[in-house]
Structure formats: C-alpha cells, structure tokens
Amino acid sequence: MGPALAREAGHCAQCRTCPLKNGGPPKRRLSNGHCYGATFNSNCVLMSFPLDHEGVWCEVLRRPANGAPALFLDRDGVVVEEVEYLCRAEDVFLIPAAETTIAMANAMDVAVIIVTNQSGIGRARYEWTHFAEVQREILAKLSVSGAFVDAVYAAPHHPDGRGKWRHADHPARKPNPGMLTRAASELGIDLARSWLIGDKCIDIVAARRAGLAGALHVLTGHGKRERASIPKQQPAAFELRLGASIADATYLLQRISTNRQVGADGR
Numbered sequence: 631m632g633p634a635l636a637r638e639a640g641h642c643a644q645c646r647t648c649p650l651k652n653g654g655p656p657k658r659r660l661s662n663g664h665c666y667g668a669t670f671n672s673n674c675v676l677m678s679f680p681l682d683h684e685g686v687w688c689e690v691l692r693r694p695a696n697g698a699p700a701l702f703l704d705r706d707g708v709v710v711e712e713v714e715y716l717c718r719a720e721d722v723f724l725i726p727a728a729e730t731t732i733a734m735a736n737a738m739d740v741a742v743i744i745v746t747n748q749s750g751i752g753r754a755r756y757e758w759t760h761f762a763e764v765q766r767e768i769l770a771k772l773s774v775s776g777a778f779v780d781a782v783y784a785a786p787h788h789p790d791g792r793g794k795w796r797h798a799d800h801p802a803r804k805p806n807p808g809m810l811t812r813a814a815s816e817l818g819i820d821l822a823r824s825w826l827i828g829d830k831c832i833d834i835v836a837a838r839r840a841g842l843a844g845a846l847h848v849l850t851g852h853g854k855r856e857r858a859s860i861p862k863q864q865p866a867a868f869e870l871r872l873g874a875s876i877a878d879a880t881y882l883l884q885r886i887s888t889n890r891q892v893g894a895d896g897r
C-alpha cells in the first residue's frame with residue numbers, strides 16, 4: 631500500500647515551501663506526515679495526469695478498434711449518483727445498472743467513453759488529485775461486475791474559473807463537442823454510429839453538435855429538473871430518446887449493433 635495522497639497544504643520539515651500551497655504538482659503524504667517534494671527526497675511520488683496542452687483530461691485506458699462506435703457517458707448523475715462537486719472516493723455510488731449497461735457495451739465491442747465537465751477544478755473547489763481518486767473508485771466498482779471504461783475526458787474550464795481555467799466558452803466544455811471530437815480523432819471513434827447518455831441539456835446538445843446518431847436523456851442526477859428544457863424537436867439526423875436511467879440503454883446498444891454493418895452513416 632502506497633503513501634496516502636496529500637490533500638492539503640501542510641507544514642513539512644522537508645519542504646520549507648509547501649508545493650501544494652504554491653500550486654505545485656500533487657504529492658503523497660508519508661506515514662510520518664511529511665509530503666515529500668522531488669527536489670528534497672528521491673523517494674517522493676510525483677503524480678502526473680493525462681492533460682493535453684489545453685488542460686483537458688484525455689485518458690485512454692483501453693484503445694478500442696479503429697472505427698468502433700462509442701457509448702459516450704456523462705459521469706455525474708448518469709454513471710454515479712449526483713453529488714455536488716464530487717471529489718471524495720467515499721462519496722462514489724454507482725447508479726443501479728450502470729455496471730451491467732457498461733458490461734453489455736463492452737461485450738458488444740462498443741467503446742465506453744466518459745465525458746465530464748469538471749468545473750470544480752476550474753473553480754478551485756478541488757484538484758486533479760481528487761478527480762483521479764474518484765475515477766479510481768468508479769473504475770474499481772465497475773470492475774467488480776467485469777465492466778470497464780475505454781477512455782475518460784474531463785473539461786475543467788468554466789467562465790467563472792480561476793487563472794488558466796477561466797474561459798468564456800471552451801470548446802471542450804459541454805455543450806460544446808470538444809471532448810467527443812477529441813475522442814474521435816484520438817481513438818478513431820465513428821461518431822455517426824455513436825450515442826450519448828446524459829442528464830442535462832448540455833449533454834444532449836454536445837451529442838448533437840458532435841454529429842452522434844442520438845442521445846438518451848435520463849431522469850437520474852439533474853434529469854428531472856432538466857427534462858422540460860430538452861427541445862422535443864431535434865434535427866432529423868439526430869435521434870433523441872427519453873428514459874429513466876442508464877438502465878434504459880439497451881435500445882441504444884441494439885441500434886449500434888444493428889447498424890454495425892450498415893455503413894458510415896450507420897442508418
């Protein structure tokens with residue numbers, strides 16, 4: 631078992647200037663309470679995060695086959711119960727049937743890709759360290775049922791963000807499609823045969839803007855509050871489905887499977 635993550639700035643004899651306090655890379659706190667910095671101790675554990683040049687989390691856990699369709703999943707309120715600014719592993723609770731739906735997609739060779747806005751990071755409510763801890767817990771809970779996620783994208787930018795995370799309308803933040811289009815270019819995902827499940831309007835809009843086949847809006851998370859705001863009329867090339875939860879994704883997976891052999895437009 632490795633040393634615990636250092637969540638907060640502390641007073642450590644080894645680091646006269648606390649790296650956490652000064653916005654440095656996350657550290658691990660050792661059993662003696664010290665969090666060691668690279669410049670002070672060679673036994674330190676420096677964490678590196680899969681951030682692209684714009685600071686968007688782009689993590690590929692298992693590379694899907696080139697040209698595969700994807701099931702894009704919003705995370706909070708779709709895969710896990712909605713918790714305001716989820717940043718602690720102990721607050722992770724899977725939404726019922728999330729694991730079975732994901733396992734079903736896995737069995738059908740449909741790439742499962744989480745796309746999540748993380749304004750909590752942009753607003754300095756928590757750090758990537760905490761996001762990584764939550765992700766680890768989610769993946770561990772899914773793995774109990776043999777379910778796995780192929781890739782994770784997270785956008786920290788927000789109009790009210792601090793410093794480099796402040797951005798009026800970052801292309802990766804939903805409702806913009808940047809996380810989905812990144813997945814398409816990095817993983818060779820066939821967007822026209824892909825679907826998204828989300829609890830907010832911004833999820834549905836991002837799916838439409840990315841050119842997905844369709845999206846499922848669910849009532850979990852913020853879904854009940856947002857349902858009335860979802861435009862009933864959608865472009866003909868985009869199919870909107872309304873469901874209760876991620877458990878209703880069987881239809882989407884059947885559609886993806888049925889369209890597998892049809893061609894580039896999938897329909």
Ligand SMILES: [Mg+2]
Pocket residue numbers: 704705706707708828829830851852
């Ligand atoms: Mg959500």
